[in-house]
Amino acid sequence: xxxxxxxxxxxxxxxxxxxxxxxxxxxxxxxxxxxxxxxxxxxxxxxxxxxxxxxxxxxxxxxxxxxxxxxxx
Amino acid sequence: xxxxxxxxxxxxxxxxxxxxxxxxxxxxxxxxxxxxxxxxxxxxxxxxxxxxxxxxxxxxxxxxxxxxxxxxxxxxxxxxxxxxxxxxxxxxxxxxxxxxxxxxxxxxxxxxxxxxxxxxxxxxxxxxxxxxxxxxxxxxxxxxxxxxxxxxxxxxxxxxxxxxxxxxxxxxxxxxxxxxxxxxxxxxxxxxxxxxxxxxxxxxxxxxxxxxxxxxxxxxxxxxxxxxxxxxxxxxxxxxxxxxxxxxxxxxxxxxxxxxxxxxxxxxxxxxxxxxxxxxxxxxxxxxxxxxxxxxxxxxxxxxxxxxxxxxxxxxxxxxxxxxxxxxxxxxxxxxxxxxxxxxxxxxxxxxxxxxxxxxxxxxxxxxxxxxxxxxxxxxxxxxxxxxxxxxxxxxxxxxxx
Numbered sequence: 001x002x003x004x005x006x007x008x009x010x011x012x013x014x015x016x017x018x019x020x021x022x023x024x025x026x027x028x029x030x031x032x033x034x035x036x037x038x039x040x041x042x043x044x045x046x047x048x049x050x051x052x053x054x055x056x057x058x059x060x061x062x063x064x065x066x067x068x069x070x071x072x073x
Numbered sequence: 074x075x076x077x078x079x080x081x082x083x084x085x086x087x088x089x090x091x092x093x094x095x096x097x098x099x100x101x102x103x104x105x106x107x108x109x110x111x112x113x114x115x116x117x118x119x120x121x122x123x124x125x126x127x128x129x130x131x132x133x134x135x136x137x138x139x140x141x142x143x144x145x146x147x148x149x150x151x152x153x154x155x156x157x158x159x160x161x162x163x164x165x166x167x168x169x170x171x172x173x174x175x176x177x178x179x180x181x182x183x184x185x186x187x188x189x190x191x192x193x194x195x196x197x198x199x200x201x202x203x204x205x206x207x208x209x210x211x212x213x214x215x216x217x218x219x220x221x222x223x224x225x226x227x228x229x230x231x232x233x234x235x236x237x238x239x240x241x242x243x244x245x246x247x248x249x250x251x252x253x254x255x256x257x258x259x260x261x262x263x264x265x266x267x268x269x270x271x272x273x274x275x276x277x278x279x280x281x282x283x284x285x286x287x288x289x290x291x292x293x294x295x296x297x298x299x300x301x302x303x304x305x306x307x308x309x310x311x312x313x314x315x316x317x318x319x320x321x322x323x324x325x326x327x328x329x330x331x332x333x334x335x336x337x338x339x340x341x342x343x344x345x346x347x348x349x350x351x352x353x354x355x356x357x358x359x360x361x362x363x364x365x366x367x368x369x370x371x372x373x374x375x376x377x378x379x380x381x382x383x384x385x386x387x388x389x390x391x392x393x394x395x396x397x398x399x400x401x402x403x404x405x406x407x408x409x410x411x412x413x414x415x416x417x418x419x420x421x422x423x424x425x426x427x428x429x430x431x432x433x434x435x436x437x438x439x440x441x442x443x444x445x446x447x448x449x450x451x452x453x454x455x456x457x458x459x460x461x462x463x464x465x466x467x468x469x470x471x472x473x474x475x
Binding site for chain 1: 112118295297301335354372447453459
């Protein structure tokens with residue numbers, strides 16, 4: 001519990017490296033197929049991430065860069 | 074209430090089964106359709122640390138950003154077009170132009186991106202590639218991208234990799250009616266007595282990796298590492314820096330930058346109608362910036378066709394070693410900037426969205442999918458504040474059946 005971030009990373013990587021231990025049938029995917037459960041984000045969140053990439057010195061990972069531009073205003 | 078979700082869930086299930094049957098049938102019935110997304114973004118900002126005036130002065134800014142996203146799907150291929158414009162009213166930009174007059178000046182950014190993707194269904198592989206450009210009065214960015222996504226046979230796991238390359242030209246003059254072509258780098262008005270940089274090019278290479286895994290019926294997780302390398306003119310030529318002796322120069326940053334970012338995401342469909350989406354993000358680069366953020370968005374399906382999207386993001390950043398405030402740099406330093414985007418701060422971003430998704434046919438072939446309105450308030454601890462408003466309208470036009 002002292003290193004929640006590290007433990008989360010280990011759990012996440014392990015879950016990928018180890019074979020999936022559950023088999024989910026198509027008719028059981030109502031929840032994971034819900035549009036809100038997808039990893040992508042809508043255009044509003046894209047713009048929010050674009051603002052983040054300009055108004056901070058960092059880039060958020062796992063999001064699409066909308067386009068080039070100086071963002072210098 | 075639960076009965077309604079059961080009906081919607083059953084409908085989704087029936088759709089899933091029908092799609093599965095479509096794939097198996099050799100005489101496939103594949104809809105030729107175009108997804109149309111109309112977007113309007115509005116951005117209002119105020120602060121008092123403009124880099125144009127050396128870390129002091131107004132950062133008042135308004136951006137009006139209409140955009141159009143089209144996705145044309147035919148058989149197992151898709152073409153995506155993203156086009157848009159940002160109309161920018163910036164008080165600080167007024168301090169660099171050749172004509173220093175009004176309290177605010179208008180600038181604009183126009184962009185267009187095209188992408189092509191193809192699903193190789195027998196291999197569970199999607200390949201994609203595209204190109205685009207973005208143009209401003211002081212900036213032209215031309216980009217290309219290529220990548221693929223591979224899924225396992227059960228569709229539980231995916232692996233994707235994307236390479237994005239940007240070739241930027243920072244010369245000014247393209248959108249000026251007197252020139253209509255790139256002329257030269259634009260420096261602050263009083264610093265135009267010499268050329269501060271011998272290059273106007275910037276190259277950026279960006280590699281993104283994405284790994285997602287469905288853990289169980291209600292949980293999906295993902296890990297997203299990203300590496301970026303930039304080379305060329307990384308300084309902004311119209312950013313001033315005031316030294317401790319009150320002399321003024323143009324910002325100067327190294328000509329190479331390595332960035333590494335990592336995001337971990339987890340989405341959980343709780344019982345009832347609540348979906349929790351959490352992500353943590355880490356960042357580091359060779360300018361000395363360290364950043365970390367935690368983000369949560371909770372989707373609350375208040376009604377079958379109405380979803381509330383409250384969200385919060387907390388971000389903390391350690392400053393670049395090249396940053397110092399107004400008149401804190403000393404002569405003799407090799408690199409220097411007073412751009413507060415590269416300073417130490419914490420950011421709080423809180424907002425809410427409302428999504429109305431009736432999935433209603435307006436005509437026989439024209440489907441109204443959803444309308445989403447989002448509002449976010451951003452506060453940065455060095456007193457920068459902004460309001461972010463987005464409206465997204467999603468429709469689909471079915472062209473024909475083959």
